[in-house]
Amino acid sequence: MKKKSGKKEVFINDLERQWLDSYVARHGEKLFRVRQIFKWVFNKNVSNWDEMINIPKGLRDEMKKDFLLFSLKLCNKYASNNNDATKYLFRTNDGHFVETVLIKVGKRKTICISTQIGCKFNCSFCASGKSGFVRDLSCAEIIDQFLLVRNDSHMRITNIVFMGMGEPFDNYDNLIKTIKTFMADWGLAIGARRITISTVGLIPQIERFAREGFSQIKLSISLHAAFEGKRKQIMPIAHTYSLSELISTLRKVRDRFRRNITIEYILMKNFNDYDEDARALAAIAKQIKAKVNLIGYNAVNDCKFVAPSKNDLIQFRKKLEREKVQTTIRYSAGSDITAACGQLSLINKSTTVAKR
Numbered sequence: 001m002k003k004k005s006g007k008k009e010v011f012i013n014d015l016e017r018q019w020l021d022s023y024v025a026r027h028g029e030k031l032f033r034v035r036q037i038f039k040w041v042f043n044k045n046v047s048n049w050d051e052m053i054n055i056p057k058g059l060r061d062e063m064k065k066d067f068l069l070f071s072l073k074l075c076n077k078y079a080s081n082n083n084d085a086t087k088y089l090f091r092t093n094d095g096h097f098v099e100t101v102l103i104k105v106g107k108r109k110t111i112c113i114s115t116q117i118g119c120k121f122n123c124s125f126c127a128s129g130k131s132g133f134v135r136d137l138s139c140a141e142i143i144d145q146f147l148l149v150r151n152d153s154h155m156r157i158t159n160i161v162f163m164g165m166g167e168p169f170d171n172y173d174n175l176i177k178t179i180k181t182f183m184a185d186w187g188l189a190i191g192a193r194r195i196t197i198s199t200v201g202l203i204p205q206i207e208r209f210a211r212e213g214f215s216q217i218k219l220s221i222s223l224h225a226a227f228e229g230k231r232k233q234i235m236p237i238a239h240t241y242s243l244s245e246l247i248s249t250l251r252k253v254r255d256r257f258r259r260n261i262t263i264e265y266i267l268m269k270n271f272n273d274y275d276e277d278a279r280a281l282a283a284i285a286k287q288i289k290a291k292v293n294l295i296g297y298n299a300v301n302d303c304k305f306v307a308p309s310k311n312d313l314i315q316f317r318k319k320l321e322r323e324k325v326q327t328t329i330r331y332s333a334g335s336d337i338t339a340a341c342g343q344l345s346l347i348n349k350s351t352t353v354a355k356r
């Protein structure tokens with residue numbers, strides 16, 4: 001995206017820390033100014049440069065010319081009927097839409113962040129892949145989802161899950177840079193244990209992630225079928241990485257993640273909810289010492305699957321528990337505003353500007 005002057009627009013949250021250090025030094029200022037700037041950006045909910053009153057005006061004016069504070073604009077937001085979820089619709093500078101969800105359960109405020117516009121992986125139960133893949137989100141576009149939701153909601157966000165639109169590990173470099181900013185003491189200082197990455201099972205990236213020492217971060221594997229044939233029917237990625245390869249990789253990295261691997265299993269009535277499915281799923285969970293999150297399928301346009309009842313979920317959980325697998329039913333918040341698991345999509349976006 002170019003400014004009217006023809007200069008490329010640069011967002012503050014796309015800059016490397018070291019680059020900003022040298023920028024500030026080039027403008028004759030001491031390095032502590034960078035910490036001050038980050039404090040404003042990450043901790044003080046500023047919406048423009050002039051609010052940074054302890055930054056010398058000369059430096060502020062230069063930064064105002066050179067960088068933009070936010071890479072996204074809030075277009076709309078939708079609250080669920082019982083107010084347990086709010087879906088935010090943002091527009092990028094080049095006119096694409098990004099969805100982010102804030103889920104409120106008691107004191108826990110979890111933000112579900114998108115990492116791509118669209119998705120390449122086209123899982124058949126998920127709306128995100130239905131309109132194809134457009135592009136990766138930049139670091140600024142990922143970080144700004146957090147900042148803008150926090151600034152709008154005035155809530156302390158306690159947990160971050162990378163489970164929005166897109167496959168996080170398919171945008172690996174930006175994901176890792178973002179996580180480092182989230183965790184940095186000069187950034188948001190969020191503990192690794194409060195961050196979860198969900199993946200369809202990209203084996204090279206899982207191995208790299210384990211090698212690079214992010215073992216405190218939770219890894220969530222979208223399994224959704226415990227048999228190879230069924231998985232191939234609903235997740236095209238299973239044609240690239242077989243279930244047995246995935247399990248063997250997870251066994252290899254398991255010790256690094258200790259108890260931090262979770263299997264996500266979307267229960268679809270009369271598809272993956274039979275006794276044999278429960279037994280096969282329990283066997284996989286035990287092999288990789290994972291717990292299971294059971295999620296009821298949420299209706300998505302043009303999908304043939306049927307949502308289970310609450311009782312179906314409870315019965316399936318009992319089957320797993322009989323096999324001694326720790327299982328939690330995750331009731332999806334926000335299904336009435338298409339903000340629940342698998343419902344985020346590029347299709348039919350309204351651009352009505354939200355009242356703020």
Ligand code: SF4
Binds near residue numbers: 342
């Ligand atoms: S489940 Fe994840 S990987 Fe699959 S289409 Fe949806 S966003 Fe993409």
